Amino acid sequence: MTLLALDGCDVFYGKAQALHRVSMEIEAGEVVSLIGRNGAGKSTILKTLIGLNFATRGRRLWKGGDVTALRADQLGRLGIAYVPEDRRIFANLSVEENLRIATVMGRRGAWNAGRVYDLFPVLRERAAQPGDTLSGGEQQMLAISRGLLTNPEVLLLDEPTEGLAPLIVDQLVEAMRLVNVEGMALLLVEQNLRVPMKLAHRQYVIDHGTIRWSGTTAELQANRGEIEKLISV
Numbered sequence: 285m286t287l288l289a290l291d292g293c294d295v296f297y298g299k300a301q302a303l304h305r306v307s308m309e310i311e312a313g314e315v316v317s318l319i320g321r322n323g324a325g326k327s328t329i330l331k332t333l334i335g336l337n338f339a340t341r342g343r344r345l346w347k348g349g350d351v352t353a354l355r356a357d358q359l360g361r362l363g364i365a366y367v368p369e370d371r372r373i374f375a376n377l378s379v380e381e382n383l384r385i386a387t388v389m390g391r392r393g394a395w396n397a398g399r400v401y402d403l404f405p406v407l408r409e410r411a412a413q414p415g416d417t418l419s420g421g422e423q424q425m426l427a428i429s430r431g432l433l434t435n436p437e438v439l440l441l442d443e444p445t446e447g448l449a450p451l452i453v454d455q456l457v458e459a460m461r462l463v464n465v466e467g468m469a470l471l472l473v474e475q476n477l478r479v480p481m482k483l484a485h486r487q488y489v490i491d492h493g494t495i496r497w498s499g500t501t502a503e504l505q506a507n508r509g510e511i512e513k514l515i516s517v
């Protein structure tokens with residue numbers, strides 16, 4: 285079943301067109317990557333999916349129904365969560381308070397604070413510490429945890445591994461894999477192929493606001509040279 289889709293979307297910032305006829309879909313239970321270089325339009329697509337940007341042409345679909353006009357809060361209640369590039373955790377609140385707010389705002393489901401602490405044990409150790417005392421990797425873990433606690437059916441992740449040390453990236457990859465194995469669909473935005481090749485079932489490559497390529501991870505592997513050119517800076 286297709287959970288979330290864009291169908292032929294144009295998005296503008298003022299007079300500048302950021303997306304051109306973008307179509308993409310996320311099936312229940314799959315990991316999809318959206319890969320592209322700086323300024324390609326990756327975050328714009330995520331914001332369009334979650335209702336922070338609106339398409340002037342095209343539709344947003346949820347489980348086949350037209351949700352083009354719904355706002356972000358309404359889409360959140362349907363079961364879409366979003367972890368933005370800047371992580372947006374509460375700097376002055378403790379880890380535990382950050383998690384509690386997400387729980388209160390979210391839907392009911394399998395994910396609760398205890399399970400999030402099992403997924404990221406370092407957060408349990410840091411439970412009483414303010415958000416801004418965490419390392420970059422720990423802040424990303426907290427941001428992902430806040431997304432999980434809203435118990436979405438699909439979680440949109442904007443460059444979750446950017447700027448993090450390889451060891452932390454590996455931990456995040458394993459955590460995302462576990463989350464997906466338990467049934468949650470993930471849309472993962474990245475600037476390079478490293479994490480998508482490890483984690484995603486299907487891939488979209490975007491450049492200059494246009495989807496330039498899509499296919500399975502095996503197909504990407506077979507066309508790797510051509511794809512690398514589309515995303516190299």
Ligand SMILES: Nc1ncnc2c1ncn2[C@@H]1O[C@H](COP(=O)(O)OP(=O)(O)OP(=O)(O)O)[C@@H](O)[C@H]1O
Nearest residue numbers: 297300302320321322323324325326327328329475
């Ligand atoms: N709020 C905005 N107002 C005007 N232009 C914007 C705005 N946000 C993004 N843009 C422009 O839209 C285009 C796509 O930006 P977007 O942030 O979606 O790219 P991205 O692929 O996420 O890039 P990055 O890898 O740097 O995060 C870029 O040309 C960018 O300058």
Ligand SMILES: [Mg+2]
Nearest residue numbers: 326327328369
């Ligand atoms: Mg971006």
